[in-house]
Amino acid sequence: MKSFLNLFICIISYTTVFAQTLNHEVIDPEGHPKLLGLINKEGLQKDTYKAWFDANHDHYIVNDQLVKTFSESLKDYKIKVFLGTWCGDSKKEVPRFYKVLETANYNLDNLEVIALDNQKEHYKQGPNGEEKGYNIHRVPTFIFYKDDKEINRIVEHPIETFERDIEKIVTDQPYRFNYIAANYIQHLLATKTIDQLNTEETKLVAQLSEFVKGSRELNTLGYVYLRTKAFDKALYTFKLNTLIFPYKSNVYDSLGEAYFITNNYTEALINYNKVLALKPEDKNALEMIQKINLAIKQ
Numbered sequence: 001m002k003s004f005l006n007l008f009i010c011i012i013s014y015t016t017v018f019a020q021t022l023n024h025e026v027i028d029p030e031g032h033p034k035l036l037g038l039i040n041k042e043g044l045q046k047d048t049y050k051a052w053f054d055a056n057h058d059h060y061i062v063n064d065q066l067v068k069t070f071s072e073s074l075k076d077y078k079i080k081v082f083l084g085t086w087c088g089d090s091k092k093e094v095p096r097f098y099k100v101l102e103t104a105n106y107n108l109d110n111l112e113v114i115a116l117d118n119q120k121e122h123y124k125q126g127p128n129g130e131e132k133g134y135n136i137h138r139v140p141t142f143i144f145y146k147d148d149k150e151i152n153r154i155v156e157h158p159i160e161t162f163e164r165d166i167e168k169i170v171t172d173q174p175y176r177f178n179y180i181a182a183n184y185i186q187h188l189l190a191t192k193t194i195d196q197l198n199t200e201e202t203k204l205v206a207q208l209s210e211f212v213k214g215s216r217e218l219n220t221l222g223y224v225y226l227r228t229k230a231f232d233k234a235l236y237t238f239k240l241n242t243l244i245f246p247y248k249s250n251v252y253d254s255l256g257e258a259y260f261i262t263n264n265y266t267e268a269l270i271n272y273n274k275v276l277a278l279k280p281e282d283k284n285a286l287e288m289i290q291k292i293n294l295a296i297k298q
Contacts, residue, residue: 024037025048029119056094060096062103066167077170078111080114082140093158114126123227125228136224138220142154152169155178185208194233194236212244222238225237231258242271252278256272256274260292265296269293272285272292
């Protein structure tokens with residue numbers, strides 16, 4: 001009885017919508033603590049997170065001479081960071097980013113840090129929708145603003161180092177961040193209808209094939225749309241991924257899942273059978289086909 005009550009309390013704690021409070025910690029249904037919403041360095045140095053934050057912060061050797069070349073220019077920028085305290089890349093990169101900013105004597109009042117979730121129903125979302133409008137599909141993401149306009153961003157990890165990447169961004173040098181194909185799709189889906197995009201499909205597939213970093217790039221974006229119930233955008237993104245990577249079983253698995261969730265069992269079956277054509281013993285595809293057939297009979 002006691003364990004059931006503890007689980008119930010954890011679920012209530014996790015699912016309650018809370019006001020915007022600094023360094024708000026929740027316990028997910030599996031018993032894992034995480035920060036959600038607006039946070040700062042003090043929150044990241046709480047006991048739960050201190051070990052990985054301090055280790056990655058203190059052990060990073062900053063290129064002091066390079067920082068001196070952009071520290072003055074950096075003062076004109078505001079920065080917004082989206083991370084996950086559950087995310088390996090965030091644990092590694094965010095402490096290093098803090099150390100570079102501190103070396104540059106950057107005013108941390110101009111830094112806003114937002115922790116996102118990893119639960120399926122809240123995938124890469126903030127507790128109050130803080131991520132909306134920022135095209136976040138990977139964490140960490142570091143967005144640089146000047147005069148309230150986004151200038152550039154660093155996505156997941158630097159192209160070279162934080163020092164070199166920041167220097168390029170704040171001194172107006174050419175800089176292209178990671179996963180630019182996913183960001184381009186986000187832009188297109190925000191500015192055009194899917195019918196319009198379907199007429200440009202062949203050209204778009206050819207363009208994206210040059211820039212996309214493997215099948216996981218658009219797959220991750222598709223799940224961001226799927227978990228936020230933007231089903232048309234999710235289906236479009238997953239379908240586009242199958243056209244770019246027709247030999248990858250995982251792209252058909254994701255498209256099949258999206259069709260299943262939207263109750264299009266015919267298309268779901270088609271895609272899970274494509275998975276089996278490429279990977280005959282795929283356990284998930286076999287289980288999903290059984291599940292779909294049961295749903296059809298009902």
